[in-house]
Amino acid sequence: MGTTSSQLNKNDLSEYQELTFLTKQEILLAHKRFTELQSKEQKGVLHLRVPMEKIHSLPELKSNPFRKRICQVFSTSEDKDGSLTFEDFLDLLSAFSDSATIEIKSHYAFRIFDFDDDGTLGYGDLEKLVNCLTIPEDKQKDTEETGLTREEMKQLITNILDESDIDKDGTVNLSEFQHVISRSPDFVSSFKIVL
């Protein structure tokens, strides 16, 4: 790892360590993996963006049904194409790391599940979420028969809203979402991506 770690200067490294939940080793590993994803011209220039498709080639994200959302949420790109800089990539890993707090994790989970980016989980978001959860990706396109039926979907979403929408405004907002999450201790252990 000698050549790659030399590119990441020491100040940056300690700064990243301070601002993320990652350890030094994890940051170095992330750096190595990130430079592998970069194209030849970009090599080593960390503020250049790696397109979303490249990020998706990581085995950790390859089959994840939420990978597109994950990239979009963590991307700081102005044209919202889901491309990541190295710092965005670190943000992603930090949120999914072992030591990240439940607040951070639930915040990002909320944003990942908020498909239309309107700040709340509405009917449409929940429907998309349930589809992502229940229908394997290769079948998503041809039929919807594999997942829940229309009736079931309606009932499911009504029930979810009934259970979690405390202020009864028809959508699940961040605090309501976090409330639900706080009651599921397994969330922290399953909301993890390790390089």
Added chain:
Amino acid sequence: MARSVNFDLNHPLIEYGLESPADEEGVHDSFNQLIAEQSQNEEMFDTFDQGPLGRRELDKEHQDFVYTSSPPHTFREREPDRGEYELEEYGEQTDPLIPERWSSDTLKILSSMPSRTIGRNRGAIISQYCNKTLQLRRRRQSKPADRVFSRSSRPSIRAYDLEADTTDSESRDLTKQDQLVNNLQNLSASDRERMLRGMPLCLTVKKKLRELASQKEKQTRSSSRINCCSHFKLCIIKSWYTWSSFIHSRQMWKVPLKRVSGRFGTGVLSYFLFLKTLLFFNVFLFLVMGTFLVLPQAVYPPEVPANRRSFSGLELLTGAGYFSDTVMYYGYYCNYTLHRNYNSSTQAWSTVKLPSYNMPLAYFFTIGMAFFITCIILVYSMSKSFGQSFRIDKSYSILAIKTFCSWDFRVIKKNSIKLLSENICTQLKELLGELKPKHGRNPWLERLRRLMVHCLAWLMCVAVTTGCVIGIYYFSDYMHIENQKQGAAQEASLLALPVLVSLINLLLPGLFNFAAWVEDYISPSVRTYVGLSRNLMLKVSVLGVLCYHWLGRIATDGTDYIKCWESFVGQELYRFLIVDFIFTLLDTLFGELLWRLFSDKILKRQRKPEFDIAKNVLDLIYGQTLAWLGVLFSPLLPAVQILKLLLLFYIKMSSVMMNCQAPRRPYRVSQMTTIFITLLCFPSFLGSSVCVTYAMWSIKPSESCGPFRRLQTMLKAGKQWMKQLAEENASLSPLASAHAYLVENPLFLFVGAGIFLIVIYFHSQVLDGQRKIITLLQEHIKNEGEDKKFLITRLQSIHEQKRPSARKLTNQDSTELQEDKPQFSNYYGSSTSG
């Protein structure tokens, strides 16, 4: 208060005769200024003390307004078009603010409400964290009385950024950011770091904030003296980082664990993590025993008996023979003080003042301390895991949890992901099916039949367990007498008892599984718990009988067939450990590998066997109990256990990867982990420590071997030492009496237990109170939600009425909305944190 003015706008102005909308803008602005000032200098704090009071007045007015002057038909008018929205067919509980109903302006405001912006907007996050830092700052600086105010006045302090009027939202963001930076500076370095790290912002922004914060700090620091305390703290933090990253880099089995989690998810992973925890406990025990007992004794070995047997190979299984006169067992340790020029022929308590090592005392205190520290670690991890997995708020929201939390992001293998989504789908379907009303036929008869089946199954399990236990009881007695007759000639016959016990441990769980299958439990969790309790019953009773056999029969055996009963018991435990390991291997081979081949090749089934997490974890706990039991009699037993666990890890890992597939049933990881840690603590550790304490407290150690020979009980070693100390040095006699008082007097124990119980009682009372508060707050939130709904409906109706001047009005109403909203989120926040 100026804020109450907002309400009047909805009505003919004559009623209150107050400001015109233009003035209202002014009020709004000045209010904002006030906020800015407020959060910058805390001295102005008391100006806001009236905050809550004013608020209450406002609420009253609000209510009057609702009941007297709100036209009820505004709600009714909407009823006819409700049917158009498919969602609402399902009942009135979803009478939400469906977006489609609103005009674009209202929608804009809706989307800029703080509760919604916080999930996506950077400005909103910054403003939220601005408040958080402010709170933290106050908490650190001021008396508790101030904190109460800071809480109650939070809604008014909170500045709102409105995206609807984009004109100054950017500048407001900037001032917010300044405030945040300002707040951050005033925090201590570690707090600031934690705050920054916990912000859900992108790294670039965080970097900027950090830079700004440290820049200003430098300016202020150059004028003031450097705080050496915080500098020291910073140093500690830095060194902690390097240290923790060092530990992290040495993390064991990172790659295999990742592979397992990538394929099977967190459930199977928890088994391996549990194994790792056990390994840690054993390494700890081994280190303690190694440094304080084994190493000193190995450096100064006692005389080896003349008729020492040579190594034959069978020892690896039986632990007897060659091993019996080594540091492995209790009998080898000497009962004198070790020092350099010891003359072994005198064998007396030495009075020479050289660096010396009192072996009996060391033995006694090492065992005691090791158990004590293990106990503390266990109880600590148990309480922590209880806190994580059993929250006080037990409201029923299983579908929401399932949907939001069931995706396992660790799973990365394509097939496993497919399986995972299929599982989630079936689980959701099952849950939905349960919601529908059931048309049970003849429920009473059905219930009676079930009850009968359960009773029969339990009866059978208890009977079989009792039979096995009685069998072990007589068999152990028989073997004991047989061995006595034959002498120690046939080492292999010693293995009969462990093989029998392991066989029972292997076969009976299968029977229990069969019983559970016959019973056909509806709920999978009940099934797991029933299986667990049956297995536990078996293991506890088997171990109980064995303990009786060792401590009751062998230890007090008058015949001199066994010269050193402690060593013998140590050997027995060694044998049990080894045979248990061998049987686990056989189980893995036959139960997993051959079964997989069988079902694959002959039955031509696609499904591989599932990895039974609960059974495997119970096996681990059983092995660990043996290891804890044996520490006293064989100080090196933890080393054997470490070896066993290491091998087991790799064998189980490869077996799981090769033969198994992810469990179909949902597995509640943290809850099960909590239960397993509790089991490890309660019957396993507590039971073994009771046995060890009993052995030390009231059984006479053997006459001719071990560190406690010629003593009445092992406990006497400490007493004797105390006496000696008191004789040598009169000033230490209070210590001796304190020792006598603390160790031998039961009153101390009673008082300790009493205090402990009282503390537990208080805690449970506090918990009850918190539960009540939570329900109150939940009701409050519901009311706030109603208010919000009402306000938005009003907003919409006004918007429709005054289309030309709509723009202005929405702005005004939105300030009103926002004043309402933060209070909601405030209470909300405290309810979740409670």
